[in-house]
Structure formats: structure tokens, C-alpha cells
Amino acid sequence: MAVPSWLERLRAASKTALVQDGIRKIHYLFEDGKEMAEEYDVKTGVLVSRKWREKNTLGGSGKWQVEVGEPISPLLGALESELIKESSSNPVFMRKDTLSSFQWRIRNLPYPKEVYSVSVEQEQRCCVIRTTNKKHRLPLDAAALSFTHANNTLIITYQKPKEILAAEEQLQKELKKIKVANSGDGDCKTQ
Structure with missing residues (x-):
């Protein structure tokens, strides 16, 4: 049996949609129980966010995992808020796409552009980010x-x-x- 393509999986999924505050929100429920939620800007059609979740080991809904868009920040006072958390000044890596390109963003990098080097490694099929800031040499x-x-x-x-x-x-x-x-x-x- 052939593996279904991405488009075929989306077509086969149960879908619900709504438009709210200029954002089209689509919820997908796949046959394997996984869920995907996407948000698109109504005016531009740009994907604003995509997140996934699947059932946990006890059969309940797991936490959302962000693939595209802003990371989910726990609300203060929520049951899931953490007593110990990472510093808000740590780098934050996220993906944010446009209509014509993939885009990755790393926030909280305080050094000027000249410190960074971004290149494509053809053989490994990846993008590499390097910095000339060397703490220890x-x-x-x-x-x-x-x-x-x-x-x-x-x-x-x-x-x-x-x-x-x-x-x-x-x-x-x-x-x-x-x-x-x-x-x-x-x-x-x-x-």
C-alpha cells in the first residue's frame, strides 16, 4: 500500500474551520488520532501558525507542539505554568513562513549581523548558522x-x-x- 501524500492526508482528515479577527482557523483530525490546527491571514493567505498534538499514553489529548508560528507561552496562574522556566533572554527558535518562502527566526540574539554567517550545505541538504563570537576558542x-x-x-x-x-x-x-x-x-x- 502506498504512503498517502500530504495533500491526500489533508483531504481525508475531518476538518472544521472558522474565521475570527481576520484569521481563518482550521482544525484537522486525522485517522490516526493526530490533530493539526492551522491559522491563515484572511487577506494574504499566509500561514500564521501550525501546531500538532496527539493522544498521550493514557489516551487523553497531549500538549500542542508548534511547527510554524509563535511558541506557546504558558499563561500565568495556569495549571501548566512552571515553577522553574528558561530565561526570557535565551534564544528562541521558530519557523514563520510567507507565501513564497520558508522562514526561520531566532529571537534574543543581541550581537550585530556581522557576527553571524548563514550558509547552505549542499551535501547535507541543510542551512548552517555560524557565529564569530567565540567564548573559549x-x-x-x-x-x-x-x-x-x-x-x-x-x-x-x-x-x-x-x-x-x-x-x-x-x-x-x-x-x-x-x-x-x-x-x-x-x-x-x-x-
Whole structure:
């Protein structure tokens, strides 16, 4: 049996649509239980967002995974809000397409354009982003690089070089020398 094309999968899916605030919203339910939600600008026809979700191991609806558009930010006070979260100044990678092109955006990159180099690697069929900002000027070791994929997340790990580990160990020794103010034992004295 041939694998259905993308267009055939979309045609076979159960679909609902609505227009709200200039955005056409389409919800797809596929035969395998996966869901896809897309939003298009009504005036331009540009895809604004695309997100996916599938059933979790207990059969309930899983979390939405954004493919195109703004990442989903948890609402403050929501049950899913996290006590510990990434810094808002960390780079954020997202895809945002136009009618005629694919576009990827990386937010929170504070350096000027001259620091970055973007190229196409023909043999690997990929785009590569490089930076001339080098913190440590150490050679890269391919053996230190590994990756895994779990829960719809690609996790790339690069083992820290021994020089970095030694510098961090020295820093921790220095930090331990700093006198810590008494955290208070309930014995508050006034002057």
C-alpha cells in the first residue's frame, strides 16, 4: 500500500474551520488520532501558525507542539505554568513562513549581523548558522557531540571540554570564599 501524500492526508482528515479577527482557523483530525490546527491571514493567505498534538499514553489529548508560528507561552496562574522556566533572554527558535518562502527566526540574539554567517550545505541538504563570537576558542571535538529525540524534542548535547570544567571548578571555589550574610534565625535586632 502506498504512503498517502500530504495533500491526500489533508483531504481525508475531518476538518472544521472558522474565521475570527481576520484569521481563518482550521482544525484537522486525522485517522490516526493526530490533530493539526492551522491559522491563515484572511487577506494574504499566509500561514500564521501550525501546531500538532496527539493522544498521550493514557489516551487523553497531549500538549500542542508548534511547527510554524509563535511558541506557546504558558499563561500565568495556569495549571501548566512552571515553577522553574528558561530565561526570557535565551534564544528562541521558530519557523514563520510567507507565501513564497520558508522562514526561520531566532529571537534574543543581541550581537550585530556581522557576527553571524548563514550558509547552505549542499551535501547535507541543510542551512548552517555560524557565529564569530567565540567564548573559549577551543577546537570542537565531534566525539563530544551527541543527540537524542524524546517527546517531540530534539536534544543536542556537547560535553564540556576539560579546560571549561577546570575553569568552572575554580569559579566554584572562589564563590565558596564569599562570605554569606546570615539568613536570619528569627532573632531580629533593632537599633
